[in-house]
Amino acid sequence: MNIQIKKFYYGDIPEENTGGTGNTEKSSGELSWPLWEVFIRSKQGLDHKHAGSLRAADAQMAVENARDVYTRRQEGVSIWVVESKHVHASNPDDAEMFYEPASDKIYRHPTFYDLPDELKHM
Amino acid sequence: MSVIDLEKAFQDKIDAEIKIEPKDWMPEAYRKTNLRQISQHAHSEIVGMLPEGNWISRAPSLKRKAILIAKVQDEAGHGLYLYSAAETLGTSRDQMVEDLNSGKAKYSSIFNYPTLTWADMGAVGWLVDGAAILNQVMLCRTSYGPYARAMVRICKEESFHQRQGFESLLVLSKGTQAQRDMCQDAINRWWWPSLMMFGPKDSESTNSDQSIKWKIKRKTNDELRQQFVDMIVEQVKLLGMTLPDPNLKWNEERKHYDFGEINWEEFWNVVKGNGPCNKQRLAARNKAHDEGAWVRAAALAYAEKRKNRLKTKAA
Numbered sequence A: 001m002n003i004q005i006k007k008f009y010y011g012d013i014p015e016e017n018t019g020g021t022g023n024t025e026k027s028s029g030e031l032s033w034p035l036w037e038v039f040i041r042s043k044q045g046l047d048h049k050h051a052g053s054l055r056a057a058d059a060q061m062a063v064e065n066a067r068d069v070y071t072r073r074q075e076g077v078s079i080w081v082v083e084s085k086h087v088h089a090s091n092p093d094d095a096e097m098f099y100e101p102a103s104d105k106i107y108r109h110p111t112f113y114d115l116p117d118e119l120k121h122m
Numbered sequence B: 001m002s003v004i005d006l007e008k009a010f011q012d013k014i015d016a017e018i019k020i021e022p023k024d025w026m027p028e029a030y031r032k033t034n035l036r037q038i039s040q041h042a043h044s045e046i047v048g049m050l051p052e053g054n055w056i057s058r059a060p061s062l063k064r065k066a067i068l069i070a071k072v073q074d075e076a077g078h079g080l081y082l083y084s085a086a087e088t089l090g091t092s093r094d095q096m097v098e099d100l101n102s103g104k105a106k107y108s109s110i111f112n113y114p115t116l117t118w119a120d121m122g123a124v125g126w127l128v129d130g131a132a133i134l135n136q137v138m139l140c141r142t143s144y145g146p147y148a149r150a151m152v153r154i155c156k157e158e159s160f161h162q163r164q165g166f167e168s169l170l171v172l173s174k175g176t177q178a179q180r181d182m183c184q185d186a187i188n189r190w191w192w193p194s195l196m197m198f199g200p201k202d203s204e205s206t207n208s209d210q211s212i213k214w215k216i217k218r219k220t221n222d223e224l225r226q227q228f229v230d231m232i233v234e235q236v237k238l239l240g241m242t243l244p245d246p247n248l249k250w251n252e253e254r255k256h257y258d259f260g261e262i263n264w265e266e267f268w269n270v271v272k273g274n275g276p277c278n279k280q281r282l283a284a285r286n287k288a289h290d291e292g293a294w295v296r297a298a299a300l301a302y303a304e305k306r307k308n309r310l311k312t313k314a315a
């Protein structure tokens, strides 16, 4: 069994994709802008959530494009961008053994414990 | 696992309504079908900006101009959501743009029709976006995760497109005789091409069966087209206008409206590149892309320069 955990770029982008590896040359000889992942906090107090990806020449442009593309209707109060090549992800093929141990540790959930009804505030 | 086992596991996932994500194993044909469909969809959003962009500078009021700009900007955004969804299948945006500009890739034929009068802006919003929405609502539940997520975002934005179109026609329909004529004329010209947007008849569509089995699509072309006809026939009454089809009538047995035969020769002609505006649309895309080349290069050079400056500062 293969128990080695491989590193991958962020889930949406297959690692063999040009996107994860920065600038690549097109057949026209023109360089491509790198790919960025966009995370948006929809309102104060909530986590940043992955919104999608886009292409931009640098971080500042990525933030500006993210505003134009993903927040035209006040969908966010804060934006993070990270170049896709810097994101590492778990491998879906290993998901079973990677997450499996959690399923037989049901004592991690509060409902595992059988307590008398008279017990209040717990 | 053998390929047969993998394929079975894949189909089981689909049947159990589990979404497929980019790094999951998928049959090559599933990847290709999605890639083709998503990239064509992206191109349609991008080319779709052209017929409406045509009227931004001539909108009849500041309000209508602002609405039109907002709509066209949305369509650019839709194109981008979809290009990034397609990129997860192992192609790059630049490759897709190249395929569009060279004429290799297809986009929705509807955008090869001209927008001749202001009323066309209303008819496009109501009929063209209306037809697109039916398709897109279905695609919110498509089996490929990134495509479904892009569709959810798009659908949230689309409903304003259809509503502003209908409202704009509603204003014309209450206007002068000339305005009412213009409204009817636009409906007459956009009705049949809108019906063609749903694609060939089920009996002639080659991709339909497999796409439904893989839950890429959940309704057939004919089902969606019928849904559209039933919806529009009722809506047009509120405008006091008519649809240009003498064979439209309620079928009590089917509980649907019957409608006349689509001109399939025209459909295939436009698909093959001989529509009224095919050449114009491609020329406009190529011009914009070529004229933007120096901007793209300059942005990269600037990013590079700033990176180097940061490095020397740090050193």
Ligand SMILES: [Fe+2]
Binding pocket: B045, B074, B075, B078, B154, B158
């Ligand atoms: Fe759109």
Ligand SMILES: [Fe+2]
Binding pocket: B075, B129, B158, B161
């Ligand atoms: Fe739209």
